[in-house]
Amino acid sequence: MNNLQTNKAPLKPELKRYFKFLLSELKPKGKLLTPFNVISAIILLTAAVLLVIRFAKGLGSITNLSQDFPWGFWIGFDVVTGVAFAGGAYVITFMVYILRREKYHPIVRATVLNGLLAYMFYAGALVLDLGKPWNIINPIIGNSFGVSSVLFLISWHFLLYMISEFLEFSPAIAEWLGLKRVRKVLNSLTLGVVIFGIALSTLHQSGLGALFVMAKAKLHPLWYSEFIPILFFVSSIFAGLSMVIIEGSISHRVFRKLISPKHHGEYKGIVLGLAKICAGTMFFYFFLKLLVLIHGQHWNLLNTPMGYWYLTEMIGFVLLPMSLYVKGLQSAHIPTIRVAAIWSLLGIIVNRLNISIIAFKWYAPNHYIPSWMEIEVTLAIITMEIIAFRWIVNRMPVFQESPLWESQQKESGSKDAKKYTEMITEEV
Amino acid sequence: MERRDFLKTLGAASASLLVGKSALAKDAKPNEEFVGVLFDATRCIGCRTCEMACAEAHNLPLPDTDNEKIFETERKMSAHQWTVVNRYDTDVGQVFVKKQCMHCDEPACASGCLTKAMFKTKQGPVIWRSEKCMGCRFCMINCPFDVPKFEYDSPNPKIQKCIMCYERLQQGEIPACVQACPGGALIFDTRRNLLEIARKRIYDNHDKYVDHIYGENEAGGSGWLYLSPVPFEQLGFRTDIGTTPYPEYSKGFLYSVPIILTLWPGILLAISNATKANKEDIERGAKYE
Numbered sequence: 001m002n003n004l005q006t007n008k009a010p011l012k013p014e015l016k017r018y019f020k021f022l023l024s025e026l027k028p029k030g031k032l033l034t035p036f037n038v039i040s041a042i043i044l045l046t047a048a049v050l051l052v053i054r055f056a057k058g059l060g061s062i063t064n065l066s067q068d069f070p071w072g073f074w075i076g077f078d079v080v081t082g083v084a085f086a087g088g089a090y091v092i093t094f095m096v097y098i099l100r101r102e103k104y105h106p107i108v109r110a111t112v113l114n115g116l117l118a119y120m121f122y123a124g125a126l127v128l129d130l131g132k133p134w135n136i137i138n139p140i141i142g143n144s145f146g147v148s149s150v151l152f153l154i155s156w157h158f159l160l161y162m163i164s165e166f167l168e169f170s171p172a173i174a175e176w177l178g179l180k181r182v183r184k185v186l187n188s189l190t191l192g193v194v195i196f197g198i199a200l201s202t203l204h205q206s207g208l209g210a211l212f213v214m215a216k217a218k219l220h221p222l223w224y225s226e227f228i229p230i231l232f233f234v235s236s237i238f239a240g241l242s243m244v245i246i247e248g249s250i251s252h253r254v255f256r257k258l259i260s261p262k263h264h265g266e267y268k269g270i271v272l273g274l275a276k277i278c279a280g281t282m283f284f285y286f287f288l289k290l291l292v293l294i295h296g297q298h299w300n301l302l303n304t305p306m307g308y309w310y311l312t313e314m315i316g317f318v319l320l321p322m323s324l325y326v327k328g329l330q331s332a333h334i335p336t337i338r339v340a341a342i343w344s345l346l347g348i349i350v351n352r353l354n355i356s357i358i359a360f361k362w363y364a365p366n367h368y369i370p371s372w373m374e375i376e377v378t379l380a381i382i383t384m385e386i387i388a389f390r391w392i393v394n395r396m397p398v399f400q401e402s403p404l405w406e407s408q409q410k411e412s413g414s415k416d417a418k419k420y421t422e423m424i425t426e427e428v
Numbered sequence: 429m430e431r432r433d434f435l436k437t438l439g440a441a442s443a444s445l446l447v448g449k450s451a452l453a454k455d456a457k458p459n460e461e462f463v464g465v466l467f468d469a470t471r472c473i474g475c476r477t478c479e480m481a482c483a484e485a486h487n488l489p490l491p492d493t494d495n496e497k498i499f500e501t502e503r504k505m506s507a508h509q510w511t512v513v514n515r516y517d518t519d520v521g522q523v524f525v526k527k528q529c530m531h532c533d534e535p536a537c538a539s540g541c542l543t544k545a546m547f548k549t550k551q552g553p554v555i556w557r558s559e560k561c562m563g564c565r566f567c568m569i570n571c572p573f574d575v576p577k578f579e580y581d582s583p584n585p586k587i588q589k590c591i592m593c594y595e596r597l598q599q600g601e602i603p604a605c606v607q608a609c610p611g612g613a614l615i616f617d618t619r620r621n622l623l624e625i626a627r628k629r630i631y632d633n634h635d636k637y638v639d640h641i642y643g644e645n646e647a648g649g650s651g652w653l654y655l656s657p658v659p660f661e662q663l664g665f666r667t668d669i670g671t672t673p674y675p676e677y678s679k680g681f682l683y684s685v686p687i688i689l690t691l692w693p694g695i696l697l698a699i700s701n702a703t704k705a706n707k708e709d710i711e712r713g714a715k716y717e
Contacts, residue, residue, distance in 0.1 A: 060580025067506070067577050070565035098696050100703040131563020131578060131585040138543040144560045145544070150678050151566050152542035153685060191700065199692040203685055210681040214536050214570040217669045229681050 018177070029394050040383045047380030050373050051128065059131060062373040068361055069368035074129040076356035078378055080208050081349050082122030084232070087240025088247075089115025089165060090201035091277070097194040106263050107270060109172055109398045110251060111244050113389065116165040121385040123158050128377065150210045157204035164197035175403050176396040206233040212355055220359035222301055222310040225292045228355065234285045238278040239348040242341040245274055249338055251399065258399040268334060275337045278344065279325035286318050306362055313354060317347030462533060462552030463597070464619040464643075464651035465606055466626055467526055469663065470636060471613040474499070474515055474524035481608035482511045482528075485593060502664055507577040510590040511605060518658040525663045526605070526613070528590035529554060529575045530643060531651030533619075536674030537567035537576055546576070546587070552619065552651045553592035561587060572647050572669040592651065622653050629655060648673025 054062045065072050092111045095101045127133045138144050139155050146152045167189055174183035209232030212219055225231070252259060252267065301307050321343035328336030357368060393399055476493040483490045489508050492498075499515040511528035531554050538546045538554055545561035548554050556576075563585055567576045579585035593603040601607070606614040615622065623644060630637045642654035647669050654660070661667050 056583055058580055058582045058585060059578075063580075065580060067504070067568070068574070070568035070578060094696075098700045098703070100700070129564075131565065132561055133563070135543065135560065135562045138560055138562060146540075146542040148539045148675060148678075148682065149542040149566070150681060151540065151564065153682070155542060195693050195696045195700075198696060199689050202688055202692065207681070210678055211566070211569070213677045213681065214540055214674050216674070216677055217572040217666065218569075226677070226680060 021177075025395055028391075040387060043376070043380050043383050047377045050377055054128065059129070062371065062377075064368055064371045064374070066366070066368065068364045068366070069357070071129075071356060071360075072368055073357070073370035073374045073378060074125060076353050077349070078122045078125040078129075078381060080211075080356050081352040082118055082125075083208060084205065084236045084239040084348055084352060085243045085345065086115045086118035086122070087201065087205055087236035088244040089168075089240070090198050091237055091240050092244065093168065093194045094198055097191055098198070101273075103266070103273060104270060106266060107244065107248060109169065110247070110393070112165055112168045113172075113392060113398055114243070114247055115240075116162065116169055117385045117388055119158060119162050119165065121381050121388075123162075125378070125381050150207055150213075154204050154207045154211070157200045157207065161197060161200045161204065164193045164200065167193045168197065172396045172398060178403070201236075202233060205236040206230060208232055209355070212360075215360065218361050219355065220301075220306050220310075220362045221296060221298045222293070222307065223355055223359040225296060227288070227292050231285065231288060231292070234281060234288060235348060235351065237281045238285070238344055241274045241278050241281075242344040242348075245271055245278075245337065245341040246345065251393075255393055255399050258393065260401055263399070268332075271334055271337055272329065272332060275325050275329050275340070278341070279322055279329060282318060282322040282325065282344065286314070286322065289314060289318065306359065309354075309358070313347070313350050317343070317350050321347055462531075462619045462651055463592075463616065464531065464552060464622050464653060465592070465603060466615045466617070466622040466653045466655065468613050468615075468629070469523050469525055469654065469656045471611050472513070472524040472526065473611045473613075474513055474522075475610060476513050477608045477610055478526055478605035478614065479509070479511055479513060481604040482590070483509070485596070485604035486510065505575065505577060505589070507579045507586075507588045510588065514664060516663050518662045520657050523656070523658060523663060525654075525656075527664075528605075528652070529592070530573050530647075531590075531592055532647050532674070533649040533651070534647075534673035534675050536570035536572060536647070539675035540566045540570040540678070542566070549594065551594075551597060553594040553597065554589075554651075555591045555594050556587045556589065558586060563587075570674065572666065572674060619649075619651060619653070626653055626655055645671040647671070648676075 050062050059065055063072055063074070089112045092104055092108055096104050096108050127136060130136060139146065139152050140159065167186065170186045171183050171190075174180075174186055206229035209228035209230075212224075212228055213226060216224055248267070248271065252264070302311065321340050324336060324340035324343060328334070328340055361367070397403065476491065479491045480493050482488070488510065491509065502514050502516075503512045505512055505527065511526060513524055513526045516523050516525065531552060532548075535546070535548050535554050538544075538548045541547075542564070543560040543562055545557045546554065546567045547557060563578070565576075565578055565587075567587065568574075568578060575589050577588045579588065593601070593605075596603060602616040606616040615625065617625070623641065626641045626644075630639055630641070636657060637655055638657065638659055640656070640660065642656065642660050642665055643650040643652050648671065654665075656663055659667075
């Protein structure tokens with residue numbers, strides 16, 4: 001849309017209309033002085049001041065990072081945990097576009113949008129943590145490809161995955177702007193992009209775990225295993241879906257008036273379906289963890305302080321939330337499932353922080369504890385994500401129905417769908 | 429459109445396959461004749477001349493080498509000090525040990541570096557290149573010896589560590605610390621020759637040395653080699669880091685990348701095809717499309 005604004009030639013009436021439309025959409029809708037907005041403004045301003053200090057005086061000025069702990073809260077929570085939380089998008093698109101479980105179609109857009117924003121903001125927070133952020137393009141432009149690095153793979157995958165998620169979400173943008181033909185083209189890309197996105201997700205979700213396989217001498221033996229990448233991948237499934245359940249619950253309250261009554265009716269079934277997958281993958285994850293423990297033969301370490309913490313994670317943050325999911329499923333009780341989802345998310349935080357911070361160099365005399373300023377900046381990033389999400393769902397068809405012209409185009413729905421499936425058949 | 433998309437996916441997948449392959453090929457290249465340094469703890473007198481020479485050669489703050497008190501606590505390398513000499517009270521009395529970057533044969537720091545800023549040169553020294561570095565500090569996470577240090581107090585930070593005086597080597601000189609050492613505790617040579625010297629010293633003086641050359645196999649072998657009169661754990665060395673070159677640990681994961689990127693799209697397309705057959709589903713789905 002930038003070229004619209006910089007175009008010096010006299011604007012055609014059509015373009016002029018768009019320009020006006022965009023300008024009007026940029027303005028905030030609703031009241032400005034709400035409690036949420038005021039608190040957000042304070043958080044964002046504080047973070048802005050902190051970041052000025054950080055970039056003027058170096059990372060040590062606002063973080064508690066040290067030579068012993070080069071990675072802290074910004075990597076351990078923002079990136080390693082945040083990306084797991086964003087795993088919902090690849091799981092939901094897998095179910096809808098590959099398994100064709102149409103039941104989950106209504107939540108695709110919100111989930112993909114959440115995933116996209118999470119990657120943009122949380123993975124984007126990586127920039128704040130880099131010592132030389134102006135060199136961030138080096139692994140991309142090809143003057144120095146460190147192809148043997150797991151981090152190289154992750155940086156490429158983040159970039160490509162953000163593009164895939166943007167393409168997956170782009171039909172909603174086209175509908176917002178009323179670009180009928182563009183939307184048709186974008187829609188036809190969906191299956192290809194989804195497949196690409198799932199392959200990328202598999203690799204970078206597990207890749208975040210693979211970051212720590214070379215830290216063998218530094219990670220506590222109860223957490224170190226060559227299977228960390230697989231464990232990260234499996235846990236990203238229920239981490240992502242638990243996040244979808246929580247985000248859905250919040251959205252259904254906050255954006256109630258945007259959501260059609262029909263969707264409200266379908267919602268319970270969707271949550272129960274997601275809870276079932278969470279419970280199943282958590283069981284699988286627990287089983288894998290058990291195998292890894294048996295394989296590692298470190299029982300003697302279980303009876304140490306770190307061992308107790310390990311057991312707390314295994315029982316308190318995997319087994320218990322899993323049982324709660326099962327309980328909520330048996331009684332089809334949504335509030336129980338919500339609690340289980342929150343508990344699972346806490347479990348993922350515990351697990352990711354264990355591997356990246358707590359069990360990392362557990363032997364160091366002065367262990368890293370994040371400074372309040374690091375946590376403040378993370379809060380600001382989450383706040384910015386929420387604001388972006390709110391801005392988008394208030395304008396684009398994420399929760400509400402697609403515009404009328406779109407459904408009219410699909411009036412002869414089955415015919416179109418048939419053509420669509422024929423196209424795919426040709427391919428194989 | 430769909431077909432083209434599929435081809436694109438395949439193209440991307442095979443491109444990454446090639447990248448994967450070249451990465452493996454590079455790792456498999458046999459070692460060239462690396463140079464290194466042998467440190468003999470039985471000959472070090474703790475004068476710290478090497479610390480001074482290192483600081484002078486690299487414009488680092490000069491250490492106060494007259495201060496004997498600093499031996500009371502074990503010091504670590506820092507962002508302003510590439511090498512330190514520590515004193516250890518052992519079974520055979522006081523032993524001094526110099527520490528710096530080990531210059532591993534297959535360094536974890538370099539193989540983990542996504543911009544090749546940390547770089548293993550053909551001659552052996554592991555160097556750091558400022559213009560490539562992003563400051564991600566993954567090298568610090570990976571290094572089993574905790575060597576690379578980061579300037580947390582600088583807006584344009586450097587990674588600081590011993591580079592085996594790489595510039596001096598280019599000009600035919602030897603590392604500053606080796607040149608300055610008055611006690612003959614340091615020898616600079618090819619790694620192969622150093623191992624021979626070390627083995628001979630152990631063989632000739634069974635009672636003087638423990639039968640172990642630290643760095644011969646640790647983490648797959650390193651450029652710096654150590655001889656000691658006492659077991660190495662008494663000298664603050666990590667003895668639990670194993671003999672596997674550290675890049676091996678992430679190889680399994682990197683191998684899986686081309687496999688997943690080629691297999692996944694095919695499998696997913698097949699599943700997608702298998703699930704689309706039901707006409708009722710199509711009709712129901714069309715409502716949402």
